[in-house]
Amino acid sequence: MIKLAIIGYGQMGKLIEQLAPKYNFEVISIIDPLLGNEISGETLSGAEVCVDFTTPDTAFTNIQKICELGKNMVVGTTGWLDKLEAVQQLVQQNKIGMVYGSNFSLGMNLFFQMVNSATKLMNKIENYDVFGLEFHHKKKKDSPSGTAKILSDIVLKNTDNKTSAQFEKLDRKIEKNEFHFGSVRAGNIPGTHLIGFDSAADTIELKHTARNREGLALGALKAAEWIAQRNGLYNFSEHFSEIIGVEYEA
Ligand SMILES: NC(=O)c1ccc[n+]([C@@H]2O[C@H](COP(=O)([O-])OP(=O)(O)OC[C@H]3O[C@@H](n4cnc5c(N)ncnc54)[C@H](OP(=O)(O)O)[C@@H]3O)[C@@H](O)[C@H]2O)c1
Structure with missing residues (x-):
């Protein structure tokens, strides 16, 4: 012991x-x-x-x-x-x-590793555009979450055509070099983080949901x-x- x-x-x-x-x-x-x-x-x-x-x-x-x-x-x-x-x-x-x-969180740290590998892989293929989304309960005092910022750093480090993260609402088209990361606050939603890769043909999503x-x-x-x-x-x-x-x- x-x-x-x-x-x-x-x-x-x-x-x-x-x-x-x-x-x-x-x-x-x-x-x-x-x-x-x-x-x-x-x-x-x-x-x-x-x-x-x-x-x-x-x-x-x-x-x-x-x-x-x-x-x-x-x-x-x-x-x-x-x-x-x-x-x-x-x-x-x-x-x-x-x-x-x-x-x-062991799960979130595994998720960081998965996003690291996935973004390195997706960086080799031009067809996919990467995005992020996080959900939390309505009592959360800040947005984006600290975890969203870590995920964003991982994406930017590995994705040549993304040079900055955009966490705000936009009144214009997103620039090609901007990585868009949205935040939603509602109800009792447990911390949820999603990294997606979108192409004309399909979408690939990696998602972590904290249960407790x-x-x-x-x-x-x-x-x-x-x-x-x-x-x-x-x-x-x-x-x-x-x-x-x-x-x-x-
Ligand atoms: N690394 C991670 O994965 C992780 C996960 C969860 C939370 N956190 C962080 O960990 C911290 C605590 O989170 P929590 O949810 O447990 O907060 P919490 O429920 O507010 O508990 C903090 C406790 O520490 C006590 N405290 C304050 N000063 C102290 C001191 N000098 N010596 C001993 N105890 C003291 C507080 O007493 P009083 O109420 O009397 O001040 C309170 O009972 C936060 O900074 C949070 O962001 C990190």
Whole structure:
């Protein structure tokens, strides 16, 4: 059993606590303001890996504290990447291991790999025009989704005749070099991302639909197991490429 500390007892922290025993983890500490405790040598004593799903404004301080305690960690919290260089230094100075990323879903990371291969293949054939579409529930605060931006980067990297992404509504014809990515917000739709290739004869579609958050929590636990015995800073895609045995492409 790997001894795990959970930092942040919100939706993700609770799910990780639930799934942990099934994946060979023993949760030895849970840190959250609501539980009245905080990160310290005492509260993290015995933890082999920490998993942080807190808030964008607290993540960096948490990372600093955990690095200084010499603990390896997985950080799923988003919104601190402007401090990535400082984090790189902390990880090196304290000789710890850390995996970070904004989408830990195994399915979505497989989807990224599929879109990467598919766009490379479709780039060889002129007849098809690539497009993207994402759907989310009506409470989502932003559009396009962060995942749509990652997908768009993959498409642009591999498609010679697309040089920019267009996420906005258009009052004109789309330019040939523009990759159109639409967003729909309605009801309770779970995160859904589609990449399509359209020709005069047919349409090919690749689609990922998230059913719940379990894939995200499972990805965090797999990363925790992987980083428990490693040093250095890795983004989730690097870790994922290594576990599935494909070359990592930045
Ligand atoms: N990488 C991924 O795949 C992935 C997946 C899902 C979510 N996320 C990201 O992960 C973060 C958390 O998501 P969530 O849905 O679990 O959010 P959530 O339900 O709001 O939970 C966050 C929890 O962390 C607590 N917290 C805040 N500061 C803390 C600190 N310094 N130490 C310990 N706990 C602290 C919060 O307490 P209070 O309520 O008292 O502030 C809250 O209980 C977000 O940034 C989200 O975007 C990433």
